[in-house]
Amino acid sequence: MSTPPPPQQAPQHAPATPPPHVPPPHQQGQPPVQPGQAPGQQPPQVPGPGQQQSGPGYSSPIPVVTTHLGHAIASEWTKIRTVRSTVWTLALTVLLTVGIGLAFAAALSAEDYVGMPLLAGGFFGLMFGQLCVITLGVLVITSEYGTGMIRTTLTACPQRSRVLIAKALVFFVLAFSVTLLATGLTALIHSSMLSDQVVPSYDYDDPYMEGSIENGEVVATGGHWLGATVGASLYVALLGLLALSVGTLLRHSAGAITTMLGVVLVPLLVALFMVGESLRDFRDKLIEYSPLNGLASLFRIPMIGETATGWPMLGLLAGVTAAAMIAALARLTTSDV
Amino acid sequence: MIEATGLTKSFGSKTAVYNLTFRVQPGKVTGFLGPNGAGKSTTMRMILGLDTPSNGTVTIGGYQYRQLPNAPRQVGALLDANAKHGGRSARSHLLCLAQLSGIPARRVDEVLDVVGLTQVAGKRSKGFSLGMGQRLGIAAALLGDPQVLLFDEPVNGLDPEGIRWVRELMRRLAGEGRTVFVSSHLMSEMAQTADHLIVIGRGQLMADLPVRAFIEQNSTGFARVRTPDGEEEQRETLVRALTEDGGQVLAEPEGTLKVTGLELPRISELAHRVDVRLWELSPHHASLEEAYMRMTQGAVDFRSTADQRAGLQGPPQPPYGGYQEPVVGIGPPQPGGYPPPQPGWGAPPPGAPVPAGPPVVPHQATPPAPYRPEDAR
Numbered sequence: 001m002s003t004p005p006p007p008q009q010a011p012q013h014a015p016a017t018p019p020p021h022v023p024p025p026h027q028q029g030q031p032p033v034q035p036g037q038a039p040g041q042q043p044p045q046v047p048g049p050g051q052q053q054s055g056p057g058y059s060s061p062i063p064v065v066t067t068h069l070g071h072a073i074a075s076e077w078t079k080i081r082t083v084r085s086t087v088w089t090l091a092l093t094v095l096l097t098v099g100i101g102l103a104f105a106a107a108l109s110a111e112d113y114v115g116m117p118l119l120a121g122g123f124f125g126l127m128f129g130q131l132c133v134i135t136l137g138v139l140v141i142t143s144e145y146g147t148g149m150i151r152t153t154l155t156a157c158p159q160r161s162r163v164l165i166a167k168a169l170v171f172f173v174l175a176f177s178v179t180l181l182a183t184g185l186t187a188l189i190h191s192s193m194l195s196d197q198v199v200p201s202y203d204y205d206d207p208y209m210e211g212s213i214e215n216g217e218v219v220a221t222g223g224h225w226l227g228a229t230v231g232a233s234l235y236v237a238l239l240g241l242l243a244l245s246v247g248t249l250l251r252h253s254a255g256a257i258t259t260m261l262g263v264v265l266v267p268l269l270v271a272l273f274m275v276g277e278s279l280r281d282f283r284d285k286l287i288e289y290s291p292l293n294g295l296a297s298l299f300r301i302p303m304i305g306e307t308a309t310g311w312p313m314l315g316l317l318a319g320v321t322a323a324a325m326i327a328a329l330a331r332l333t334t335s336d337v
Numbered sequence: 338m339i340e341a342t343g344l345t346k347s348f349g350s351k352t353a354v355y356n357l358t359f360r361v362q363p364g365k366v367t368g369f370l371g372p373n374g375a376g377k378s379t380t381m382r383m384i385l386g387l388d389t390p391s392n393g394t395v396t397i398g399g400y401q402y403r404q405l406p407n408a409p410r411q412v413g414a415l416l417d418a419n420a421k422h423g424g425r426s427a428r429s430h431l432l433c434l435a436q437l438s439g440i441p442a443r444r445v446d447e448v449l450d451v452v453g454l455t456q457v458a459g460k461r462s463k464g465f466s467l468g469m470g471q472r473l474g475i476a477a478a479l480l481g482d483p484q485v486l487l488f489d490e491p492v493n494g495l496d497p498e499g500i501r502w503v504r505e506l507m508r509r510l511a512g513e514g515r516t517v518f519v520s521s522h523l524m525s526e527m528a529q530t531a532d533h534l535i536v537i538g539r540g541q542l543m544a545d546l547p548v549r550a551f552i553e554q555n556s557t558g559f560a561r562v563r564t565p566d567g568e569e570e571q572r573e574t575l576v577r578a579l580t581e582d583g584g585q586v587l588a589e590p591e592g593t594l595k596v597t598g599l600e601l602p603r604i605s606e607l608a609h610r611v612d613v614r615l616w617e618l619s620p621h622h623a624s625l626e627e628a629y630m631r632m633t634q635g636a637v638d639f640r641s642t643a644d645q646r647a648g649l650q651g652p653p654q655p656p657y658g659g660y661q662e663p664v665v666g667i668g669p670p671q672p673g674g675y676p677p678p679q680p681g682w683g684a685p686p687p688g689a690p691v692p693a694g695p696p697v698v699p700h701q702a703t704p705p706a707p708y709r710p711e712d713a714r
Contacts, residue, residue, distance in 0.1 A: 057338075057363045058514040060482035064410050065439035075437035082429035083422060148420035152477060155385050155414050156437045158403040163437075336388040 072157060072166035080140060080170055089136040090174070093129040094182040100125030101186035105193040113197050116301055117212040118220040119228035121194070122186040123299040127292065129182060130236045133175050134260045137243030140171050142253040150337050160333045164248065168241060168325065175240045179233035187228050191220055207306040227298040227310055235295055235310070238317050239264065245324035249331055264291045268303075291317070338363055338516055339384060339485065343393030346379050346540075353379045354540040356393070361518045361535075363484070366511045368531030368548070369520040372633050376540035377520040378416075381489050384518075385414055397485055409438035413478035414487040418470035418494065423463030427454055427473050430462060431480060438481055448476040453502075467494025475503070485516040492526060504530045524629035528552060538633040555628030560601050562594040562608075563617035575613045582607055593617065 080086050104121040108114050144150040157163050197218040211221055247256040267290035274283040284304055287293055293303045297310030339361035346354040354376040361367045371377050382388040384395050386402030397412055421430050431445040449455045452472040471494055478486055492500045507530055511517045521527050534551055536544040564572040576586050584599035608615050
């Protein structure tokens with residue numbers, strides 16, 4: 001017994017990197033243990049509900065359900081409602097939008113004439129509120145990468161695109177609903193507090209006020225309402241979805257949030273400092289296509305082009321977001337996590 | 338059953354896993370051993386389809402993970418204890434996984450009970466200790482009541498009680514006919530838990546053998562014999578006598594002799610017969626951890642060097658010797674793989690306390706020694 005045993009199982013070491021070839025050590029000549037037959041001892045005691053050994057290996061008594069997108073949606077809904085960042089960002093969205101809208105209305109209602117369409121004031125609050133939605137959109141995915149939760153998720157659901165689609169749907173519906181609530185409230189406040197403004201006759205021809213004046217008073221048409229509530233909410237929710245895609249591409253919270261802030265704010269900031277006459281055309285394009293201008297247009301206060309309604313910009317944003325989403329799906333399904 | 342064939346993963350120019358071929362059988366606990374950075378986690382991630390192999394394949398029950406029907410009901414995994422959102426409660430964490438896998442929500446409370454986290458189920462997992470995090474991870478792995486279970490370092494951060502619990506859980510799961518694949522860097526832990534061992538170092542397969550075979554190959558003991566200092570003839574006489582009687586003798590640098598193949602009483606008798614006095618005759622036991630470290634020593638990625646404290650000390654001292662490692666950072670592995678224990682290997686460093694083996698009386702009387710992990714830590 002005290003003699004050293006023969007080196008029966010000494011596998012070859014291969015030289016250091018790069019290893020040319022390692023012959024795999026021969027399988028130990030040991031018959032495979034029959035499934036269900038424990039090499040050890042204990043009778044199967046069970047960590048779950050009554051289970052028993054059967055056929056090949058082990059089979060669970062819990063019925064197997066073939067999973068589909070609905071399961072992933074339920075799961076993502078649980079995920080999004082059980083973290084505090086969701087509550088904080090969405091509460092802040094409503095608070096900023098409605099609060100600033102209210103302050104705006106309160107400050108102006110004493111005056112006779114504001115000089116802009118009835119619901120336009122909602123833009124100022126939503127300009128800040130949208131940043132919270134963007135942050136949430138990024139966090140929905142990057143918090144999974146940051147914590148490692150993504151590996152747990154993708155182990156539970158190897159159909160990766162299903163996970164991202166469910167996430168996007170749940171987030172989009174939630175972001176849209178909450179923003180609609182905020183913009184709807186703001187629009188109601190503005191229409192009730194600012195509706196009796198009398199338009200001075202010299203302003204009847206102001207192209208910005210086209211459609212807003214009826215019998216010498218400022219009114220909001222159905223198109224105005226739609227743009228300031230549904231349109232603006234869709235716009236902000238799409239920005240959030242774009243943020244989610246960027247988060248999936250970059251996999252890093254701070255990086256993705258910064259990128260999105262850049263996308264939203266930088267075009268306008270750059271345009272601000274383009275003073276030369278030769279740059280005029282370029283500057284106008286920058287302003288026209290800046291995301292903030294799209295949102296402002298939905299409130300009928302476009303920064304350029306007096307009659308812009310913002311809907312074409314919404315369509316453009318939808319296209320950009322769809323492209324980003326496809327890129328995000330490609331990255332998620334093909335690269336390692 | 339998990340089956341890997343020529344599994345290779347490179348990250349840029351670094352090869353994390355190279356040409357791994359192994360099979361993990363159901364009904365057994367299979368230990369997956371290797372030093373930090375050996376490629377254990379990368380292999381686990383490839384098994385779960387999280388990383389795509391650069392070459393080769395790995396399948397579970399014949400399917401690649403991402404093609405596996407009802408994957409979460411067939412395979413459960415604990416990857417690392419932190420793979421969860423800290424802001425979510427334990428129950429919500431498990432609930433969202435259950436929903437994703439089409440598992441009834443009441444199963445969540447069952448697994449919470451199994452891992453003993455029912456009391457803190459409503460608390461945010463951010464505040465969990467490492468041990469509680471491990472338990473939550475194990476709960477997630479058990480959620481689908483799967484046939485194949487993967488655990489990456491499950492005992493990290495657990496207290497002795499928790500370690501025993503994990504050990505028993507694994508044995509029980511394997512006893513039910515499941516495939517249990519557990520990675521660890523502690524040989525001692527695996528010697529107690531696993532039936533079969535797969536050892537890797539620097540991403541390559543070093544051994545694939547039953548635990549029992551590993552223990553038998555590596556747990557032979559030896560006797561340390563010391564003859565009176567300065568009396569070389571006595572020593573030589575004894576060496577001759579011992580060798581003639583079939584013992585293997587190796588002179589150690591401190592002047593002691595390391596004897597294998599002879600029992601202690603026999604050594605004493607032989608010494609008496611040739612009239613040699615003995616200053617020391619002590620039983621020693623090689624530890625499995627040492628055998629394992631020898632096996633992987635050429636394959637350790639992160640190696641510490643002695644803290645020189647340059648300028649603060651006098652003349653250089655001989656470095657504190659651990660295993661006789663080459664100083665080269667990543668030297669080539671020892672030629673010939675790990676040799677069977679021969680006289681002379683595993684010698685404790687000069688001046689280091691003799692590893693306290695179990696109090697063996699005649700050293701050979703206890704084949705596969707009751708191995709105590711406490712000794713190795």
